[in-house]
Amino acid sequence: MIISIASGKGGTGKTTVAVNLALSLKNVQFLDCDVEEPNAHLFLKPCIKDEVRAYIPVPEVDEVKCSHCGKCREACAYHAIAVLPGNSVNKGSVLIFPYLCHGCGACSLLCPQKAIKEVNKEIGVVEIGEKEHLQFVHGRLNVGEAMSPPLIRQVKKLINPTRTVIIDAPPGTSCPVITAVKGSDFCVLVTEPTPFGLNDLILAVEVLRKLQIPFGVVVNRSDIGDGKVEDYCRNEHIPILMNISFSREIAVSYSEGVPIVERDVSYQDKFINLYINICGIKNEADSCH
Amino acid sequence: MKQIVVISGKGGTGKTVVTGALAALAKNKVMVDCDVDAADLHLLLHPEIKERHEFRSGQTAVIVKRLCKKCGECRSICRFGAIKPDFSVEPFSCEGCALCSQICPQGAIRMEENVAGEWFISDTRHGPFVHAKLGIAEENSGKLVAKIRQIAKELAEKSGLDYVIIDGPPGIGCPVIASLSGADCALIVTEPTLSGLHDAGRVMELAAHFNIPVKLIVNKYDLNLLMTGKIEEFCRSRNVPVIGKIVFDKTVVKALVEGKNIIDYAECAAGDEVRRVWEGLS
Numbered sequence: 001m002i003i004s005i006a007s008g009k010g011g012t013g014k015t016t017v018a019v020n021l022a023l024s025l026k027n028v029q030f031l032d033c034d035v036e037e038p039n040a041h042l043f044l045k046p047c048i049k050d051e052v053r054a055y056i057p058v059p060e061v062d063e064v065k066c067s068h069c070g071k072c073r074e075a076c077a078y079h080a081i082a083v084l085p086g087n088s089v090n091k092g093s094v095l096i097f098p099y100l101c102h103g104c105g106a107c108s109l110l111c112p113q114k115a116i117k118e119v120n121k122e123i124g125v126v127e128i129g130e131k132e133h134l135q136f137v138h139g140r141l142n143v144g145e146a147m148s149p150p151l152i153r154q155v156k157k158l159i160n161p162t163r164t165v166i167i168d169a170p171p172g173t174s175c176p177v178i179t180a181v182k183g184s185d186f187c188v189l190v191t192e193p194t195p196f197g198l199n200d201l202i203l204a205v206e207v208l209r210k211l212q213i214p215f216g217v218v219v220n221r222s223d224i225g226d227g228k229v230e231d232y233c234r235n236e237h238i239p240i241l242m243n244i245s246f247s248r249e250i251a252v253s254y255s256e257g258v259p260i261v262e263r264d265v266s267y268q269d270k271f272i273n274l275y276i277n278i279c280g281i282k283n284e285a286d287s288c289h
Numbered sequence: 290m291k292q293i294v295v296i297s298g299k300g301g302t303g304k305t306v307v308t309g310a311l312a313a314l315a316k317n318k319v320m321v322d323c324d325v326d327a328a329d330l331h332l333l334l335h336p337e338i339k340e341r342h343e344f345r346s347g348q349t350a351v352i353v354k355r356l357c358k359k360c361g362e363c364r365s366i367c368r369f370g371a372i373k374p375d376f377s378v379e380p381f382s383c384e385g386c387a388l389c390s391q392i393c394p395q396g397a398i399r400m401e402e403n404v405a406g407e408w409f410i411s412d413t414r415h416g417p418f419v420h421a422k423l424g425i426a427e428e429n430s431g432k433l434v435a436k437i438r439q440i441a442k443e444l445a446e447k448s449g450l451d452y453v454i455i456d457g458p459p460g461i462g463c464p465v466i467a468s469l470s471g472a473d474c475a476l477i478v479t480e481p482t483l484s485g486l487h488d489a490g491r492v493m494e495l496a497a498h499f500n501i502p503v504k505l506i507v508n509k510y511d512l513n514l515l516m517t518g519k520i521e522e523f524c525r526s527r528n529v530p531v532i533g534k535i536v537f538d539k540t541v542v543k544a545l546v547e548g549k550n551i552i553d554y555a556e557c558a559a560g561d562e563v564r565r566v567w568e569g570l571s
Contacts, residue, residue, distance in 0.1 A: 008327050010300010010459040015484065036460035037298050037491060039484040077348065077386045104368055104386030143494045146431065146463035171300040171459050174326040175428045178381050194545050196305065196329040203327060206425045211381065224539075226546045248512075255513040257483035 002165040003278060004033075004184040004213075008200030010171035012190045013220035013244070016254060017274075018168040019043045020261045022134060024271035029163040032138035033180035034170040035124060035151045042257045046129035046136035054139065054154045055120035056103040056147075061094045065115035068092035072107035072116060081107060099146055124151045128158065135160060149179040156183070173203045178211065186282050187215040188241065188274075193225035198232060205238065214285040216241040216278065241277045242270065290445050292438075292453040293570060294323075294472040296496075298488030300459035302480045303508040306541055306551065308456040309333035310563040312415040313552035315571065318452035320413070321441040322420040323434045323468040325406065330456045333550050336411030336418050344408055344421065344436065346429040348385035348400040350378045356397035363389035363398060381426055405429050408437050410444070417444055431463035438468070452571075461495045469499055476570065477505040477529075481516035486523060493527060506533035506566055533566035535559050 005018040019040055022030045032040040059072070059081070072094070073083045080100035086092030098121055108116040124141040139155040141148050148170070156179075159165055169180035181187050187208055191201040201217070208215045217233055222243035233240050244250070253263045261267045295308045308330060312320050322330040350371070352363070357376050364372045367389055371382035390398035405428065408421035419441040421433050438455065445453050457468040469475060475496045479489040489505065496503045505524055510517040517534065524531050536558045544554035551560040 007300075009329070010297075010302075010327075012301055034460075036462045036465075037484075037488040039299070039487060042483045042487060075388070075391060102384050102386060104384065104388050105366065106386055106388040106391065109366065109388065110391060141461065143461060143491055144466075144498045146466050148460075148462045172326040172430075173425065174423055174430045174464075176460075176462065178426055182381065194542060195332045195548060196545065199329055199332060200327040203425065210426050224542050251512055254484075255480075255482035255516050 001186065001282070002159065002167065002184045004167035004169050004181040004187045005190060006169040006177055006181050006187055006204060007171055007190045008173055008204035009191065009197055012192050012197060014171070014190050015039050015043065015168055016220070016260070017188060017190050017218055018166055019259050020267060021271045021274060022166045023259055023261050024268045025164055025275055026133070027163050029135040029137070029160045029165045031155055031159065031165060032168045033152045033155055034168055035139035035141045035148050035155065036170060036176070038138045038140055040168050041136070041138055043259050044131050044134070044136060046131040048127045048129035050128040052126045052128070053122050054124045054126055054151050056101070056123050056150045057105065057118035058098045058101045058103065058121045059096055059107050059116045060119045061096065062115045062117070063093070065113045066094060067113050068094070069112060072111055075106040075110045078102055102147070103150065123147070126154050126158070135163065148176045152176060152179040173207050178207065181213060182211060184213055186278050187213045188218055188278065189215055190218045190220055191229055192221050193219060193227065193229045197225070198229050201229060202232070205236070214282055216281055218242045218244065218274070220244045221246040239277070239281055242274045290451060290453065291473045292442070292455065292471065293474050293476060294455040294457050294468050295476045295478060296457035296465060296468065296492055297459055297478045298461065298492035299479065299485050302478045302485060303535070304478050305329045305333070305456055306545065307478050307506070307508070307563060308454060309550035310552045310560060311454050311567060313550045314564060314567040315452050315454060317450045318416060318454050319441045319445045319450055320415065320418045321437055321453060321455045323437065323455050323464065324458040325421045325423045325430050325433045325464065326458070328420060328422060331420055332548055334413040334415060334418050335548065336409070336413050336420065338409045338411045340410040342408050343404050344406040344433050345402055346405045346432050347403045348387060349380050349383045349403055350387070350389050350398050351401050352376055352378055353397045353399065356395045358395050360394060362392055362394060366392060384428070403427065406433055408433065408440070410440065419444065431467040434464045434467035461491055465492070465495065469496060469501055472501050474570065475501045475503045477503060478508055479505060479520060480508050481510050481513040481520060483516065486516065486520050489520065490523065493529060503529050504532045504570065505529050506535065507531065508535045509537040510534040511536050532569040533562050535562045
């Protein structure tokens with residue numbers, strides 16, 4: 001089973017839930033797909049065994065073959081190519097803006113002169129490791145790179161279906177989140193009982209409903225703020241899988257990069273219970289289809 | 290006119306709470322919420338929407354069933370896995386490159402323009418506010434950010450305002466780059482945790498990459514004084530001034546629950562510190 005942990009709002013406790021859940025179960029593979037700001041390794045401290053550079057293909061023009069016809073510029077939906085046509089004095093030239101390129105391959109495929117080849121541009125790195133019996137993979141986007149989805153896809157290529165896969169997703173509701181949670185069997189939405197938490201939870205719920213992924217909610221710091229998240233979940237028939245009360249112990253342990261289950265083993269039962277709740281709802285959803 | 294952008298790398302460190310307080314402190318400014326896929330600043334500013342505009346951006350492929358011969362060309366060239374085995378398009382995967390529509394031998398694929406969101410110009414009791422809502426599961430958040438920043442800048446120039454104050458998104462990817470580029474100053478809000486330090490480091494590197502001067506504040510600094518010390522030391526090594534340290538203050542959540550900024554809500558330690566921060570910024 002693939003379980004992704006997402007949230008809409010940042011800083012609600014995605015990584016805390018993902019890491020502690022992973023450490024409470026057996027036969028787990030952990031994928032940190034928050035490649036812009038990967039943090040799970042700070043808590044799991046895995047031993048990294050392998051490192052794979054991640055690339056996207058970007059065009060390179062052979063100026064000798066190029067006739068400056070402009071077909072590539074027309075083909076590029078992302079305005080990543082500009083063509084300066086030649087005249088009697090100048091030969092003309094092609095400008096490529098790699099940071100706008102999505103790597104779709106249209107320009108090279110459609111060039112009538114076969115003057116464009118694709119070259120690899122590094123966007124980040126995928127690191128693979130383990131912590132005791134837990135398999136660990138994360139992506140780390142190079143600073144200055146705009147597009148994280150291709151790197152997230154590279155991380156997800158390493159999914160090991162023989163294990164319980166836990167995906168730590170990035171915050172938000174747009175392309176990086178969708179790339180991370182797509183294909184999950186279940187998604188846990190972590191929120192907090194504040195107006196910001198509720199607002200972003202509602203957005204995240206809309207995303208999951210569109211993607212048709214079964215989901216439930218974990219309310220973190222459940223005793224601060226107000227009761228509106230609970231009311232919303234009740235009205236929308238969204239299961240609350242777990243409440244985590246605010247505690248200085250958790251906050252301090254988090255700040256030091258120590259998973260709470262390692263400091264206080266009694267939390268293990270709570271996360272195992274979360275897993276049991278997930279399985280229950282997943283089975284219910286399956287039997288409806 | 291100066292553009293100040295509030296960012297953090299890590300989510301949930303207090304960007305919007307700080308930005309909301311700056312809205313109450315700064316005079317002659319326009320506020321902007323660039324966290325377009327999980328916008329929250331409106332919950333503190335209570336905007337009255339004056340103008341509403343569609344944001345059209347990008348395209349999605351649509352296969353016309355009647356013309357499709359299921360030859361499979363489109364499936365074999367699509368790099369995004371957006372064409373399903375039954376020759377329909379999975380819209381969340383389609384990145385709108387239009388390659389399929391250009392190579393389809395039957396001319397059976399057309400591209401449809403996306404309405405990717407909406408953007409607004411609003412009035413608030415703290416002055417004008419430009420904000421947006423990205424459509425659910427839409428792309429191009431960077432372009433929407435660029436759009437609302439441009440609108441805000443024009444508004445500030447036209448009305449002779451002194452500041453554009455921007456609430457940025459978390460992370461370091463495309464919407465963050467769009468929020469940062471061309472800003473006069475980036476204010477990083479972080480927290481005294483290992484993750485906060487790690488992520489602030491990456492976003493500092495990003496700001497340096499675009500030559501944007503950076504200042505930093507540590508929110509809830511008393512939750513881990515040792516880690517706050519480490520962040521200060523890290524900032525010293527990078528010549529980044531730490532211009533504020535905000536205590537963990539329960540008033541912040543109380544103000545939030547009532548939809549108020551911490552300056553107007555009540556006298557509190559957190560509010561006093563943001564006041565000092567604003568003096569350091571302005």
